[in-house]
Amino acid sequence: MASRASAPRPREQAQGARPPSVERLLGDEASVALVERFGRTALRDAIRDDLAAIRAGGDGVPEAAEILARVGHALARQASPSLRPVFNLTGTVLHTNLGRALLPPEAAAAVSAVMTGASNLEFDLATGERGERDDHVEALICRLTGAEAAIVVNNNAAAVFLVLNALAMRKEVVVSRGELVEIGGSFRVPDVMARAGCRLREVGTTNRTHLRDFDEALGPRTGLVMRVHPSNYEIRGFTAQPREEALGALCRERGVPLALDLGSGSLIDLAAHGLPPEPTVRAALAHADLVTFSGDKLLGGVQCGIVAGRADLLRKVRKSPLKRALRVDKMTYAALEATLRLYLHPERLAERLPTLRLLTRPAEAIDAQARRLAREVARRLAGRAEVAVAACSSQIGSGALPVETLPSACLVLTPPAGEGGRRGGAWPKRMAALLRDLPVPVIGRIADGALHLDLRTLEDEPGLLASLDALAA
Structure with a gap:
């Protein structure tokens, strides 16, 4: 493309020359392909924008071919999707920042199957009555984790927020000081509790918290005890935390639910695949009443947050008005269900699940x-x-x-x-x-x-x- 600062070409670039009209450029032979590709309306608007820039610039008037070439490049940039593969x-x-887990082909195919037409998202095909959208994955989640019930929301932060709001609004939530973490996007546990309408009750110290600290904090105003798995940090040295089985037993004795935020949340024993060990959801539910975890991290699926655990607590969570605000769409359920089904064939999981592969x-x-x-x-x-x-x-x-x-x-x-x-x-x-x-x-x-x-x-x-x-x- 020639520079506007170069020597004037033809009479069109002479001092004081007027740029061609919009209609003249639209009638140019070079515009035919642009109209076919981008549409007449988009091309007309782009030409107007370019002509306005020429008049404002005062650097001479390019030839029609150069204007149309520049307009074509601009339209091509605008037509390129912002979200792209890398x-x-x-x-x-x-x-x-690069999309986390890659979906398995089965999940992509499941999304494609339901995204362009009607589906039974909230319709029970057996009874002909309205259904519950979580039914599409709840049984699978329970089978793979040992939970009594499960729900799905749009990410794990939403899962944590929903549990706090539904089970401990206007009550105290007991958390070790060593677990008051901040994750990406300035998601801070104390701030989330405040927004959820809970009162934070800190116990222990940054590096050492004992079972007696939790015992002394539990009382009539306690709504929930919460453990936050150190998924994005690690404290080493002179440290102490009560074992989850001991904390779970204490909470059951005092009648207070124990919720564990696993963050990433694995459904399998990673050590069996030669990877560093990470707590599984099933192991966590052996002592906790509720577990929250992500669908697009170690699980290897689509972005979502999952709450799994006791059926009576999940009924309360499901009734919260926030559940509707945080629910996911049909494409998320389709992708999640297809990914979870891969776990039913563990012998081939490392081959078929991209994250594990x-x-x-x-x-x-x-x-x-x-x-x-x-x-x-x-x-x-x-x-x-x-x-x-x-x-x-x-x-x-x-x-x-x-x-x-x-x-x-x-x-x-x-x-x-x-x-x-x-x-x-x-x-x-x-x-x-x-x-x-x-x-x-x-x-x-x-x-x-x-x-x-x-x-x-x-x-x-x-x-x-x-x-x-x-x-x-």
Whole structure:
């Protein structure tokens, strides 16, 4: 595209020339394809905007072809979806900013089946009467966790808020000081309790809380005892917390419900798959009355929050007016049900559930992939970056096992010899920006003055190379 500051072309760019009219540009032969692609109304409005900018700029009048080319680029940018697929090569498997868990194909197919037509979301096909939307997943959740009942809301923060509001509004909620955490987005446990209409009763200290601290705090104003699993932090050293079985026994003796916020919440024993152990929902329900957890973290499904536990408490929670405000749609239920059904075939779970498959990839396989890709990536980045293979560590992410890492391998991008080959400075940020601008953006992490592309989550090698091919253009 020619610059407006270049030497005037034809009479159209002479000093004081008037830009072509909207109708003239709409009648131009080059407009036919734009009308077909974007519509006449959108094209007309874009032309008007561009002509207004030309008049305001005072830098001469471009030719009609240049105006239409610029308008076409602007319309193409507007037509591009804001939410796009990316390659997550950050080394964080469940990356909150990059969409967390990848849905299994079965879940995507289930969503597609119900999203374009009517469904029995709240209709009982057996009786012909109105149904309850949680019925589509409640039996599965109970089967997999041992709970008596379960409900689904839009995320785990909503699940915690709903439980507090429904069971402890205008009452005290007893929590250890060491569990008054803040997670992403400034979600703070004390603030949530206040918004839910509860009064926080702190017990113990930051590093040590004993069973007697809970015992002394329980009284007629107590509505709930709450435990918050340390999913995004860890306190080490001189620490103490009562065992959940002891705290559960105390709460049952005093007639106070015990709620456990697991945060991530696993349905399986991760240690059996060679991963660091994480409390399961079933194990938590052996001592707690209610457990809240996410559907899009270790469970490996769609974004939602699940409350599972005692049927009598869930009936109270279900009756809360907030339940309707926090409910999920048919697509969430479809995806969640399909994901939960994969757990009924545990022998194939590591193969069929993307989250578990990525977490359990052997480091040797990732290293072989890195060495296989290094030459192809280096060829596409020739003159822009040097490419080397290195060992690295991945993390699970999204608050799960915050101090545990998984051995992995990465491609390390450093400045080419023409730029001195020195790491650091602005180069890694420039290269990261270049990769973010690809047709399918590639997101890595900057460390030690270089750009690292962790390959633990890369399953589409041809897609990555095809996206990098765009650099040649």
